[in-house]
Amino acid sequence: MNADLRRIVDVAPLVQSGALSPVTLVRACLARIDARPETNAFITRLDAVALADALACEREIRAGRYRGPLHGIPVSVKDLIDVAGVQTTSGSAQPALEPTVDAPVIARLRDAGAIIIGKTNLHEFAFGTTSEESAFGPVRNPHDPGRSAGGSSGGSAAALATGMCFGALGTDTGGSVRIPSAACGTVGLKPAGGEISCEGVVPLSTSLDHVGPMARSVADVALLFDALTGRPPRLPERGPAESSRLVFGVPRPYFCDRVDAGVAQALARSCTALAAAGHTILDLAIAHAEWTPDVYLHIVLPEASHYHARWLERSPSLYSPGVRVRLEMGRYLLAEDYVRAMRVRRALTAAVDRALDRCDVLLLPTLPIAAPVLGASTVEVNGAVEPIRAAMLRLTQLFNITGHPALALPAPHDVDALPRGIQLVAQHHQTARLLEIGCTVEACLG
Amino acid sequence: MSARIDAWLAAACADAERRGLPELKPLLESLARSTIGLRAAEAQLDDRMASASPAADRANPGAATS
Numbered sequence: 096m097n098a099d100l101r102r103i104v105d106v107a108p109l110v111q112s113g114a115l116s117p118v119t120l121v122r123a124c125l126a127r128i129d130a131r132p133e134t135n136a137f138i139t140r141l142d143a144v145a146l147a148d149a150l151a152c153e154r155e156i157r158a159g160r161y162r163g164p165l166h167g168i169p170v171s172v173k174d175l176i177d178v179a180g181v182q183t184t185s186g187s188a189q190p191a192l193e194p195t196v197d198a199p200v201i202a203r204l205r206d207a208g209a210i211i212i213g214k215t216n217l218h219e220f221a222f223g224t225t226s227e228e229s230a231f232g233p234v235r236n237p238h239d240p241g242r243s244a245g246g247s248s249g250g251s252a253a254a255l256a257t258g259m260c261f262g263a264l265g266t267d268t269g270g271s272v273r274i275p276s277a278a279c280g281t282v283g284l285k286p287a288g289g290e291i292s293c294e295g296v297v298p299l300s301t302s303l304d305h306v307g308p309m310a311r312s313v314a315d316v317a318l319l320f321d322a323l324t325g326r327p328p329r330l331p332e333r334g335p336a337e338s339s340r341l342v343f344g345v346p347r348p349y350f351c352d353r354v355d356a357g358v359a360q361a362l363a364r365s366c367t368a369l370a371a372a373g374h375t376i377l378d379l380a381i382a383h384a385e386w387t388p389d390v391y392l393h394i395v396l397p398e399a400s401h402y403h404a405r406w407l408e409r410s411p412s413l414y415s416p417g418v419r420v421r422l423e424m425g426r427y428l429l430a431e432d433y434v435r436a437m438r439v440r441r442a443l444t445a446a447v448d449r450a451l452d453r454c455d456v457l458l459l460p461t462l463p464i465a466a467p468v469l470g471a472s473t474v475e476v477n478g479a480v481e482p483i484r485a486a487m488l489r490l491t492q493l494f495n496i497t498g499h500p501a502l503a504l505p506a507p508h509d510v511d512a513l514p515r516g517i518q519l520v521a522q523h524h525q526t527a528r529l530l531e532i533g534c535t536v537e538a539c540l541g
Numbered sequence: 542m543s544a545r546i547d548a549w550l551a552a553a554c555a556d557a558e559r560r561g562l563p564e565l566k567p568l569l570e571s572l573a574r575s576t577i578g579l580r581a582a583e584a585q586l587d588d589r590m591a592s593a594s595p596a597a598d599r600a601n602p603g604a605a606t607s
Contacts, residue, residue, distance in 0.1 A: 386579075386582040388575065389575045390579065393575070416564070423562060424565065427556070435579055436579055438583060442586055
């Protein structure tokens with residue numbers, strides 16, 4: 096298969112015309128999985144089922160029953176999401192779930208004709224940002240196997256970056272779609288809160304969890320988003336749909352204070368390219384953004400502990416040590432502080448709304464650092480040392496708290512060979528427009 | 542650190558020790574610092590509301606005890 100065919104939007108017309116068989120696509124993806132075992136991206140491979148599904152797709156298409164641009168396209172699924180007949184391990188040594196029905200998001204992908212190629216590795220129970228704490232071993236970054244792929248959807252991003260699939264499903268509670276996308280140089284969407292069903296997905300924090308599509312281009316993510324929200328996916332008719340002059344609001348305080356040189360350069364180059372294309376870059380601030388980590392912690396900890404309470408009693412030793420202590424922390428938090436966090440959450444949501452009143456989208460970095468070295472517990476950014484987890488969540492978790500849709504995509508820099516990413520954030524109910532603007536930005540950045 | 546959070550932290554650390562989870566203690570100390578931050582954030586919200594309306598405190602009766 097032609098190595099240039101990396102995007103769904105490029106492959107789909109060939110599949111529709113019969114020039115490219117879904118069987119060939121699946122075989123190519125399986126060969127890529129075989130070729131990069133060090134990434135440890137997959138927990139469960141579904142080779143035989145995927146090949147059989149591909150053959151069925153090929154016959155359907157040949158018979159004139161083409162379903163759309165996801166028909167015959169191999170996708171991977173984070174192993175936190177139920178696929179009928181396949182264990183859901185959550186990356187844990189705790190007993191796996193044995194689902195008999197697909198999660199609604201899987202059913203929608205299947206309806207669109209997508210082929211589930213396997214289930215990807217993750218940070219155990221999605222409760223971490225590095226995908227190191229997994230009962231199936233750490234996910235390694237395809238750009239440097241000594242580094243994390245980000246997390247918690249690390250296997251999904253690593254699989255995309257290496258061509259093991261064309262699309263992927265991840266979940267994002269504090270940045271778990273966007274962080275690995277930035278670390279691996281791929282694209283990921285955290286939709287608006289409640290926009291994509293979380294039914295059939297092992298929860299981490301029910302009020303912060305989002306399921307999100309991941310791919311190698313914004314247009315591909317848009318196709319997956321359409322399918323996941325029940326709209327028929329359509330190929331873009333021509334280049335970027337958004338041609339008007341846009342205003343990009345860059346929240347400098349808090350979000351740009353402590354980033355590494357590569358991230359600073361990636362953001363600066365993005366702003367320069369967008370300004371050169373006639374768009375406006377507007378510096379602004381999100382009021383009280385510094386409250387974000389405290390609010391996040393007081394929501395995620397008790398909600399996670401609530402779901403895991405019975406296993407913390409029955410089989411605590413089956414958790415990774417780091418995941419177990421984080422879950423245990425939530426059991427000590429006072430109910431009144433959870434309620435406080437929910438109250439301050441509303442104030443943060445209003446603050447993001449106010450910032451978005453001044454621009455079309457927010458533009459900010461996704462991760463303040465490059466993918467961290469595996470095993471590291473702290474990172475130094477501009478002379479300040481902070482815990483890896485806090486650093487990795489710092490720029491993404493606000494939009495889980497507020498529910499605004501956020502799109503992560505790669506941005507250019509030449510500081511080193513590791514990817515860096517930017518994030519676009521839109522008003523609620525504007526995810527489709529966010530994706531259109533994302534296509535414009537992607538085209539501007541080359 | 543307010544007295545209430547000190548007391549909460551001491552009780553939580555003692556319980557973690559009793560349960561054989563001493564590794565929780567530094568995390569609980571970190572959580573206590575975060576809780577102080579959260580309460581300070583809420584206090585700022587209350588100050589803002591109070592300056593906007595003399596009746597605002599009644600909308601958040603819990604704030605008075607924190």
